[in-house]
Amino acid sequence: MSNVPAIDIHNLTASYERKPVLWEIDCQFPQGKLIGIVGPNGSGKTTLLKNIMGLMKPDSGYVKIFGDKLNKVRHRVSYVPQRESVDWDFPADVMDVVLMGRYNPKKLFSRVTQEDRDIAIEALKRVNMLEFSKRHISQLSGGQQQRVFIARSLAQQADLYLMDEPFVGVDAASEDAILSLLTDMKNNGKTVVIVHHDLQTAYEYFDYIALLNTRLVACGPTEEVFTSELLQEAYGGRLTVLSRIGELIAKKDFPVREKGQKDN
Amino acid sequence: MNTWVLINAVVIALSCSLAGAFLVLRHRAMLTDAISHAVLPGLVIAFLISGSRNTAAMLIGAFAFGFICIFLVEFFRRYVRITDDASIGITFTSLFAIGIILVSRYTDRIDLDQECVLHGEITYSALKRMALPGTNWHVPQTFVSGMAMLFIVSLLIAIGYRGLKITSFNPDYATSIGVSVTLWHYISGGIASMVTIVSFEAVGAILVIALMVIPAATAWLISKRLPAMLLNTTILSVTGSVFGYWVAIWLNVSIAGSIAFLLGIQLMVVILVKVVARRLPLQRATK
């Protein structure tokens, strides 16, 4: 396995309506690990994921994936959005959704092949959802919906997986099943990044953790990050200096970088 | 001749309802309301400049205003931070107002009037005929343009099926695999604008909305998968227009109004059946 970090985030600042919610995030995620992005509600975990996946344009900084621009390595990356981000009443059954994992923007106009189908069935088997493949997606429980999303992600056959809160609304048994699946993937050399907000389980699940609270509090192997001092800092509230300067930026419509200045 | 009126209504219903399906799936149904009002000034201006019912000129005019509408909505929302629905409301009422003022100002120079804007002229759609190239058959112009539009809409949906589907269901995921959500938004909006423009003259502003939204919404309630939903949408649009036409002739009332209302009745029946079915314990056991 190469030493290039799976994800390299450089000086990333991101805002909604001009107000920064992520400040100068700067960290690397190694390959072949199960990595957690952990922080309190509203700390910017989803926003960070969105910036990594190019769903938002950052105010400053950039993200490299396997040492490259996202566009060059998109086929190696799989993204699982938060479950609430879709309309589950959409007219589609479980198989339809998993097959979306086989869509390729370059071959958007071609048809589903038998190979695609086999891959989708295999993915459904791995999340234990094969028997539901003909069921309408609105008739699934929250945990089952989550597993359909993971099956779609598996069908993408990527090297890097980014999942936003895959354990929300999932019962303990399913959580264990999903976790062992993710561990399997890691053991096969895949990199799995997971947004997670439960501190209790984070310690046992992840090899590597990024602690977030509008700024990066810590980023490193779990044992190094899980100190009471760092946890207290992450969960101990916002920094007043950051909030106040963020308000100034929004109020004065001030840029975050000078004109023409690039983060190299 | 009456048969032609019905055939024209059905052809228009098919393309409108198919085009509307993806807007309904995207929860953008009210955008049809906006587009169908906003194209009016384009039609009138094209009319005034070209001095006749020149179809090409009207298409260009309407397209221009369709785009002005979408642009203004986006502009108000992004730069002045007016809420999404209010931007839609301000834009289309204003553009429609311009259209109505032009219509009443130049009422002598164009054969559009305030009523035609609302009702359309489906009754007269069979009058203007043209010969099919190479044959001796004379068919209504509206039928020819309607068929052409139906062909284009079906083709676009067949080609763009996956793109439309994935960007409607899960935009974030689509972006993550490199499918441009913005592009497909504009494609689905563009298809809707096109059918609006072509159908506007024949069926008027309101029936266009009804055709684009109601069959698709009804079909959504009874279909498990997207292909089934599209099929049901077309079936419901045909039954709605046939019943509507029939009722209109029977009661001697506005055809456009009657079709719109009958489409609404179909939806109500479907909801009632579903509500009753849900109450039946038998049904629950099988699900």
Add this chain to the structure above:
Amino acid sequence: MASLWTYFNHPNFWWVLAGTTFLSAISALVGTFTYLQRKSLMGDAIAHGILPGVAGGFLIAGEKNALVIMIGAIVWGVLTVSSIEWISRKTHLRSSTAMAVVLSAFFGLGMMLLTVVQTSGLPDASGINSFLFGQAASMLPEDLMVYSVFAVVVAFVLAAVYPHLTIISFDRATAESNGFNVRRVDAVLSILVVAATAIGIQSIGLILMAALLITPAAIARMWNSRLIGMLIFSGGIAALAAGMGSVISFTAPAMPTGPWIVLILFAFTLISMVISPQRGLLKRYRQQKKNQDIILRENFIKRLYHQWERSGQTAFHLSDIEDTPSKRTLRYAVNNDWIQLAGNSIHLSEKGMREGRRITRAHRLWELYLSKALRMRDDHVHPSAEVMEHLIGDDLEKELLRALDYPLTDPHQRDIPYEP
């Protein structure tokens, strides 16, 4: 001017003018609340949905009777709201889809009834069109009385539920969790919208009625951030537009009133968009220009300060300075006594030195803050500090000093300069 006088002397003119301005203002007040709750298009759905009530009222009364038509409109308006509510409750369709459905189906029914009216041979049957696009000039004092009575009732109800509306407009979630009956307030607001729509049908017409509910509120929002200010503003602007529309309606009787009112409101929107103090483009442009000016001149004085730091010299030649300053920057610096300029030679004054020191201090404090509080790598902190140095004022500087405990050096081991 003589021609205008004849209108002023027209027996109906003052009636109509007073009536339409009052009615429109009341409608706009109700619209302000729907705007704040992001339910603006509800007004459009209702306005289209009441057509069967209007046409039915006409058929029942057998003439253009404002009271009967008004009651018909309100009954159908309530039916429209309940249908939308029913569809979104019984199915998974969102309320925007339900609106489009109900709006078009009911308007279709209305169109059917309109054709019945037109073929009915009733006297005044063609007058029904004035409800579609408005015909202020054709309103009789009796009609106005009816509409105004309803408008007064709307105003009273609005005043009575004002505190409740305020709560659900600004903090719906909290209100809901506090056991506040949100649904009842919603229902009252819906009925107010129905009434507000119905009172405008003859002056502005139902097709464009939505504009009166939406546009004044959106304009008011651009000028005010407080609710009471918004209400006054939107009521005023609606009254103004309606007044102007009525005048046009009198001067050109063939023209419908509604489109003119809407067009005038649209013009107000565009104007506000450019010049409004809250969100105007002009203000935004000026602010950005100002930001750029600040960045340029502060960078200039910072650079002089750095050169002084290195060399101990306070005199420079203009060509020695990297990034030659613009004339504008130089003028500002001279006018503020930061420098003295003689030909091409610059002398850094005491005041300029203080300014340069302040900016350098802000820069280094910020770098240190990023390094300490955000644990950033020392070679990554510079780009952010290049901008934040221009934003950090006295207050924030104090806060930073406190947070960092009056540090002496930045992450690059350079001194943090304090005032001697």
